[in-house]
Amino acid sequence: MMMIPVTSVKRFMIQTICSLFAGLFIYAAVSKILDFENFKVQLGQSPLISAYAGLISWAVIAIEIIIAFFVIIRRTRTFGLFASLGLMTMFTAYIFLILNFGSFIPCSCGGILEKMSWQAHFIFNIVFVIMALVGIFKNEELKQSNKKNVSKAKLTQISVIVIILSTTVMIVLFFTSETIMHKNNPFIRRYPQHPVEFSALVDIKYNSHYIAGISDSRIYMGNYQYPAYILSFDHNLKKRRVEKMHLDLKSKPFRTITVNVKPPFFYITDGTVPVLLRGKIKDWKITKDLKGIPYFTKAVIMDSLSAVIRSNNSKKAANVIAVFNSDATEKISYKRALLEKQKDGIFDTDGMLLYSSESELIVYLYYYRNAFFTADKKGTLLSRGNTIDTISHVSFKVSTLNNGKSFAISSPREVVNAKAAVYKNLLFVHSKIKGKYENEKLWNRSFIIDVYDLKTMTYRMSFPIYHTSGNQLNSLMISDNNLYALIGTDLVVYKLSEILKKEIK
Known part of the structure; x- marks a missing residue:
């Protein structure tokens, strides 16, 4: 019976994860670009980040495209996977805040993802967060398979820092945006669902x-x-x-x-x-x-x-x-x-x-x-x-x-x-x-x-x-x-x- 080398399995797994991330980010970015005005309107009506809609609308698209290239190129793959982890954590935190603390639930995604419920989208994001973590650890194992100084503890530490920082950024955006919207509104209206x-x-x-x-x-x-x-x-x-x-x-x-x-x-x-x-x-x-x-x-x-x-x-x-x-x-x-x-x-x-x-x-x-x-x-x-x-x-x-x-x-x-x-x-x-x-x-x-x-x-x-x-x-x-x-x-x-x-x- 023919045995498949462990290295080949890891390489296939990493390639699959990176391809999924690249496909997801490119698809999401292109969907937003094709319907950019609607995407910007939806962000402007978000109960979390309304005040920053103009900046975030372009930033998200640019970041998604850049990360997609990072995960495809082998030399920048680890960095791309950490960036993917950070971005997907931010998306996950955003949905969590929307569902639990937002005054209403908007829509701010395009294409096929728009047809998901917010609960399904939350689970979808968690799956990709896990995939990013798996990709990070397996990619480092593959890169250093012939070395004895692989530090899983260090990878874990960096991953935890990325998750905490990404979540914190979204929480800060939420609270500062709320203050701006209610007290120093930059002329952005919010439209809850059917008041x-x-x-x-x-x-x-x-x-x-x-x-x-x-x-x-x-x-x-x-x-x-x-x-x-x-x-x-x-x-x-x-x-x-x-x-x-x-x-x-x-x-x-x-x-x-x-x-x-x-x-x-x-x-x-x-x-x-x-x-x-x-x-x-x-x-x-x-x-x-x-x-x-x-x-x-x-x-x-x-x-x-x-x-x-x-x-x-x-x-x-x-x-x-x-x-x-x-x-x-x-x-x-x-x-x-x-x-x-x-x-x-x-x-x-x-x-x-x-x-x-x-x-x-x-x-x-x-x-x-x-x-x-x-x-x-x-x-x-x-x-x-x-x-x-x-x-x-x-x-x-x-x-x-x-x-x-x-x-x-x-x-x-x-x-x-x-x-x-x-x-x-x-x-x-x-x-x-x-x-x-x-x-x-x-x-x-x-x-x-x-x-x-x-x-x-x-x-x-x-x-x-x-x-x-x-x-x-x-x-x-x-x-x-x-x-x-x-x-x-x-x-x-x-x-x-x-x-x-x-x-x-």
Whole structure:
């Protein structure tokens, strides 16, 4: 019986291992190159290394190709196998961190490997780590088969060092990337898997509606054109109801009536009168006139007796935030330091006024720059923050007309933050600015919603709300379980997933 020399077996084993590594790395590198933009986008959305996506995307490809050549060439084979061990350890540590510590699970590989589950990919990587170790020891045995000074202890020591260093590098990348992404975001969005899921849609036919409020059982729609009528649906959009308020439109010179529903009350506001009326939704009758409110351009109800407003009662008609309390001796308290002027104090401070009843937070988000602030119920500033885009100053020009008596925008203006909603500690912002590594198709067919934690003033995640028959997002509102969006004439309901719910404090 013919015996195969041990040396030949070792040589075949090493050759096979090296060929597998070379094939794996070349295949992976070529797959990434052929779909490089998608690969870079996926890395940018990773919950571990988002902040370094630009550098890592090229570095990984280059390293994979270099290592592939090292393992093929006999003189550099040992070094190539150690490099393979390090790289596969990093990949394995990456997947372990994704599965156990990541806020969501992305995809960042190409070709056939993309079809593996993350658990299968983890096992696949471990197998290659073991193969690298076997190749290292067998290759050194083959190189020094005629020598007596082969040190397995030294090889073991180096291997352990490589594994520890590779794992440490990935852990450091993870923690530093998390800090950068949440607090010093370089305009990279993160898209977890399905933080919201489509639930229902109804076409309400007219584009004059807006979302007026939410109760435990219904969502209420106001109508700018017919303000006395309230349209409501159950949360599945199945049961439709129309209510008529007992509102005498001729009793006051109403011009811009807005209805706010905060059960058990509803409120009617019109800053041109000015007026703030309150009634109960059980019969839709107005029962109280909250007198003493000044003229205003925006008003948000805080409770049954108070509201936060934006007025022009300031120098040169600049915007100013004020707190109104109908039960106080001093009914109105102006907070002139809240809005920060950049040009005229009117257009440059324009934005959205919001209030979180659950957290008792006033929130103001600017339209034309990446800034917002929070204040308590009395209008005391709590914190200032920024959205993740890079537009910190308004880009348009303002001209003075009529000898300084009026102002007008005299250049194109770019909207940064188009719509927003607040719920408990979270701020939801419809951003109009495209970030790094954005998926072009996703951007073109959806509204991108960025989520911020108002307690920590950090960016948390982003998700798309897809266009329906319309491509204009008119209203946005959030409840415990649902997100409601008015898109054109379509009222759409998305259910909040556990990924998003756990961010709500």
